[in-house]
Amino acid sequence: MTSVITGDIIGSRQQKSNHWVEDLKKILSPFGKTPTEWEVYRGDEFQIEIKNPEDALLAAILVKAHLRTIKSDARMSIGFGDKTYTAEKISESNGVAFINSGELFETLKKQKVTLAMRTGDFAFDEKMNLMLQLALTFMDSWLVQSAEFVAVAIENPTLSQEELGQKLGINQAAVSRRQKRAQFDLVMNLDRYFRTQIKQLAP
Numbered sequence: 001m002t003s004v005i006t007g008d009i010i011g012s013r014q015q016k017s018n019h020w021v022e023d024l025k026k027i028l029s030p031f032g033k034t035p036t037e038w039e040v041y042r043g044d045e046f047q048i049e050i051k052n053p054e055d056a057l058l059a060a061i062l063v064k065a066h067l068r069t070i071k072s073d074a075r076m077s078i079g080f081g082d083k084t085y086t087a088e089k090i091s092e093s094n095g096v097a098f099i100n101s102g103e104l105f106e107t108l109k110k111q112k113v114t115l116a117m118r119t120g121d122f123a124f125d126e127k128m129n130l131m132l133q134l135a136l137t138f139m140d141s142w143l144v145q146s147a148e149f150v151a152v153a154i155e156n157p158t159l160s161q162e163e164l165g166q167k168l169g170i171n172q173a174a175v176s177r178r179q180k181r182a183q184f185d186l187v188m189n190l191d192r193y194f195r196t197q198i199k200q201l202a203p
Contacts, residue, residue: 001053001080001081001082001097001201002049002050002051002053002080002081002082002083002095002097003049003050003051003052003053003055003056003078003079003080003097003101004047004048004049004050004078004079004090004097004098004100004101005046005047005048005050005056005059005060005063005076005077005078005101006045006046006047006076006077006079006101006102006104006105007045007046007047007048007060007063007074007075007076007077007105008044008045008046008074008075008105009024009044009067009072009073009074010072010073010074010075010114011072011073012043012044013044020070020072021040021043021044023066023067023070023072024040024046024067025040027063027066027067028040028046028048028063031048031050031059032049035088035089035090035091036086036088036089036090037049037090038090039089039090039091041089041091046074047090047091047101048063048090049083049090049093049097053080053198054194054195054198054199056078056080056117056198057078057117057190057191057194057195058154058191060076060078060115061115061139061150061154061187061191062150062151062154062155063076064076064114064115064139064142064147065142065147065148065150065151065154066147066151067147068142068143068144068146068147069144069147069148069151071144073114073140074114075105075108075109075113075114075115076105076108076114076115077101077102077104077105077108077115077116077117077118078101078115078116078117078118079096079097079098079099079100079101079102079103079104079117079118080096080097080100080117080118080119080120080198080201081095081096081097081098081099081100081119081120082095082096082097083095083097083098084096096120100118100119100120101118103118104116104117104118113129113132113133113136114136114140115132115136115139116129116132117129117132119198119201121201124197124201127197128194128197131190131193132190135183135186135187135190138182138183139183139187142182143181145178145181146178146181146182147182148168148178149164149168149175149178149179149182149184150182150184150187152164152167152168153179153184161175161176161179162175
């Protein structure tokens with residue numbers, strides 16, 4: 001089983017400059033090689049393959065946090081399943097994970113949600129997407145400082161609050177405030193729960 005994130009930048013046409021395309025490429029570059037493992041295409045759309053499905057939700061949240069630090073955001077769908085065809089470009093690869101991700105992505109605007117997932121297991125999808133919708137009530141409104149904290153904390157999971165503060169240039173009390181404001185503990189609890197559930201689905 002693999003997982004595929006399909007996304008697009010919200011309101012990209014309204015943004016005056018295109019510097020966010022370069023920003024997006026920077027955000028995606030740690031996910032591997034382009035265009036086989038991730039790709040930006042049609043200007044504002046992107047796709048990422050996360051080979052370990054357990055990491056998929058946190059990867060999407062990390063992309064969201066990075067985008068919110070530059071006052072942007074994305075709509076993203078996460079599809080799970082097999083991969084039956086590997087092309088030179090990820091956007092031309094195929095399999096159930098790609099189909100689930102692509103079909104779900106087409107419905108996001110109508111659903112008015114910025115993040116959803118599809119495994120093909122109806123009960124699992126319904127439960128996880130309801131939890132995601134609840135989490136999005138605060139994730140969609142992360143301000144720059146909160147989003148910056150989330151991105152650094154996800155990328156440095158072993159650091160203490162004090163060490164995170166050094167990276168962010170703030171003291172430990174400020175780190176604690178940002179952590180609370182971003183509801184970061186809840187985000188990590190959601191990720192932990194998702195990991196235990198997706199493990200049970202994996203063949």
